[in-house]
Amino acid sequence: MIEPPPLQEKQLLKRELGLFDLTLFYVAGGLSLRWIATAAAAGPSTILIWIFACLFFFVPLAASVLELSARYPQEGGLYVWTQRAFGDFPGFLVAWTYWMSNLPYFPAVLYFGAGSLLFAFPRGQTVANTGNYYLVFTLVCLALITALNVRGLKFGKWLNSIGAFGSWVPVVILLILAAVSIYRFGSATKFTTASMTPRADLKNAIFWSTIFFAFGGCETGSFMSEEIKNARRTIPRALIVSGIILAGSYIAGTIAMLIALPSTEISGVGGFASAIQVMCGRLGLSWIVVVIAVLVALNSIGGAASFLSSTSRLPFVAGIDRYLPKAFGRVHARWGTPWVAIAIYGFAGMLCALLSQAGSSVQSAYDLLVSMSIITYFIPFIFLFLAMIRLQREPFPDGGVRFPGGKTVAFLIASIGLITTILTVILAIVPPEDEPHKGAAIAKLIGSTLLLIGIGIAVFVSAKWRQRQSQTPHHR
Numbered sequence: 063m064i065e066p067p068p069l070q071e072k073q074l075l076k077r078e079l080g081l082f083d084l085t086l087f088y089v090a091g092g093l094s095l096r097w098i099a100t101a102a103a104a105g106p107s108t109i110l111i112w113i114f115a116c117l118f119f120f121v122p123l124a125a126s127v128l129e130l131s132a133r134y135p136q137e138g139g140l141y142v143w144t145q146r147a148f149g150d151f152p153g154f155l156v157a158w159t160y161w162m163s164n165l166p167y168f169p170a171v172l173y174f175g176a177g178s179l180l181f182a183f184p185r186g187q188t189v190a191n192t193g194n195y196y197l198v199f200t201l202v203c204l205a206l207i208t209a210l211n212v213r214g215l216k217f218g219k220w221l222n223s224i225g226a227f228g229s230w231v232p233v234v235i236l237l238i239l240a241a242v243s244i245y246r247f248g249s250a251t252k253f254t255t256a257s258m259t260p261r262a263d264l265k266n267a268i269f270w271s272t273i274f275f276a277f278g279g280c281e282t283g284s285f286m287s288e289e290i291k292n293a294r295r296t297i298p299r300a301l302i303v304s305g306i307i308l309a310g311s312y313i314a315g316t317i318a319m320l321i322a323l324p325s326t327e328i329s330g331v332g333g334f335a336s337a338i339q340v341m342c343g344r345l346g347l348s349w350i351v352v353v354i355a356v357l358v359a360l361n362s363i364g365g366a367a368s369f370l371s372s373t374s375r376l377p378f379v380a381g382i383d384r385y386l387p388k389a390f391g392r393v394h395a396r397w398g399t400p401w402v403a404i405a406i407y408g409f410a411g412m413l414c415a416l417l418s419q420a421g422s423s424v425q426s427a428y429d430l431l432v433s434m435s436i437i438t439y440f441i442p443f444i445f446l447f448l449a450m451i452r453l454q455r456e457p458f459p460d461g462g463v464r465f466p467g468g469k470t471v472a473f474l475i476a477s478i479g480l481i482t483t484i485l486t487v488i489l490a491i492v493p494p495e496d497e498p499h500k501g502a503a504i505a506k507l508i509g510s511t512l513l514l515i516g517i518g519i520a521v522f523v524s525a526k527w528r529q530r531q532s533q534t535p536h537h538r
Contacts, residue, residue, distance in 0.1 A: 072137060072288055072382070076398035078215035079290045081299055083222070084283055088304035090225030091368030093311055095232055095334040095358050096174045097276035101312070102319040102337070103328040106253055107260040109316060111273050116309045119486075120277040122479025123443065124305050125465040126450040128298040129472060131284045132462030133453065135293040138379035139284030140442055147449035151522060154385050157376040158518035160442040161407065163435035164373050168366050168411035169418050172200040175362025178335040182355035193419050200415040207367045208408030211374070212394075212401045215289055218371050225364005228357040232334070233311045235354060239341050240318035246345070251320040271490045274482075276312060278439070280305065281446065282372035289398075298463035334358055370408060378403035385525040437490055437511045443483045450476035 101108040145153025176199040211218035287293040338354045378400035381390025394401040493503040
């Protein structure tokens with residue numbers, strides 16, 4: 063049987079996502095409830111940090127994705143844009159760092175969901191420190207997510223819808239609880255100019271990078287452009303609607319939680335769910351905790367599902383270009399999904415979960431992988447903003463949706479996003495104040511990042527060498 067040319071594989075993809083589906087996809091992947099509790103625990107000054115991160119990172123990022131998706135609505139998104147702007151090697155390196163940096167995200171977000179789910183059971187906290195519970199929960203969820211996405215986006219998108227439902231409903235309930243709390247007890251936090259002004263110290267500055275993590279994700283939908291109905295118009299519209307929901311939920315949710323509780327009482331393994339438990343206990347509404355706990359767990363599952371389904375498209379496109387084994391670029395003839403790339407990426411996420419629960423030596427390997435992801439997560443955004451600037455030289459297609467203001471505004475917002483991202487990378491390198499060996503911590507972080515990038519370079523060079531060898535005529 064003759065294998066079809068690689069580009070014909072894309073013709074097997076099925077366009078399953080409409081505007082409503084994609085909007086829920088962005089909400090499920092972008093709105094993570096754990097960040098609301100994290101921000102509220104740091105005090106009212108984080109409200110201004112939310113606003114800063116929204117204006118100087120999220121808006122430039124969403125605007126850049128909006129325009130680049132309209133210009134080049136091909137499968138792979140960020141990979142395609144960087145490749146078009148700077149060539150094959152930067153394109154592959156961006157994809158490599160993005161999908162590798164996201165692997166530790168799966169156990170992290172699912173552990174959060176597992177911890178929150180325990181609040182739904184009377185004796186759930188008795189197993190809160192049992193590692194096997196978190197591991198089993200994570201492996202089962204990743205297996206389910208992988209299987210549904212291999213079967214097709216027609217099935218996988220329901221996890222995104224459930225995840226979106228599990229995010230905005232708890233935020234609405236949180237706002238209602240805050241309104242009842244301020245009516246009965248008054249505000250638990252004093253919102254003054256002094257309390258809302260971020261402190262000009264290193265510890266507070268480092269926290270900014272955490273907030274920026276929360277606003278990542280709006281670039282993921284474009285990875286599946288050729289599986290989206292009328293992607294050139296659907297992606298921008300979904301971005302605008304979901305962006306308003308995300309920014310509003312993070313800021314309003316943080317304010318609501320601080321109205322109901324002082325920041326000193328917002329902590330614990332369950333994060334968001336533990337704060338809700340305290341609030342409901344004071345109001346005599348303990349039954350709501352069960353509902354919230356289940357919804358938060360669903361939010362975590364939906365977040366993991368959205369990133370696994372979208373990010374797995376990057377190795378798929380790299381497989382088509384033969385920078386990864388050609389099996390990565392295969393599409394299932396019946397289901398219309400890049401099933402090999404999805405399955406391998408899901409398995410890699412499970413491996414990360416196993417590393418996080420294994421012995422001390424393997425635990426060190428997992429910690430190393432997590433430390434690698436800190437900086438490498440932001441490297442793709444640097445290239446995204448640079449691509450936005452460079453690709454302004456090409457004409458904008460008719461019928462596409464772009465950010466108002468033309469090339470001048472596009473250059474300005476991309477430059478703002480680029481500067482903010484570089485600043486975030488610098489802050490991510492700085493070790494926390496309680497780190498006893500700061501120099502060694504910085505060296506480990508930079509070294510591990512260079513190691514990950516070096517592996518990616520080696521993979522690319524090896525692929526290039528194989529391509530040249532296959533094109534070289536062999537004589538007997």
